[in-house]
Amino acid sequence: MERRNEEKQVTRTTAVNQKKIVDVRYRRLLRDVMSIPLEEAKADVSAIEQEDETASLLAYIFASDR
Numbered sequence: 001m002e003r004r005n006e007e008k009q010v011t012r013t014t015a016v017n018q019k020k021i022v023d024v025r026y027r028r029l030l031r032d033v034m035s036i037p038l039e040e041a042k043a044d045v046s047a048i049e050q051e052d053e054t055a056s057l058l059a060y061i062f063a064s065d066r
Helices: 002-034 038-065
Strands: none
16 A cells, blocks of 8 residues: 555656646747747748648659559
């Protein structure tokens, strides 16, 4: 019984620590994102959207060839 309680406590502690790590990473990411100029961010989004469209088109072409 005592071992089970210890395991539960370790699980809780691990979950709390993982949440703290995620929170820190999220704050860093948010800080980094907020430091990007708006025009640069818009250009990045446009480039990513174009890459997604190209990848989708290529996947469609390759699937059609089979």
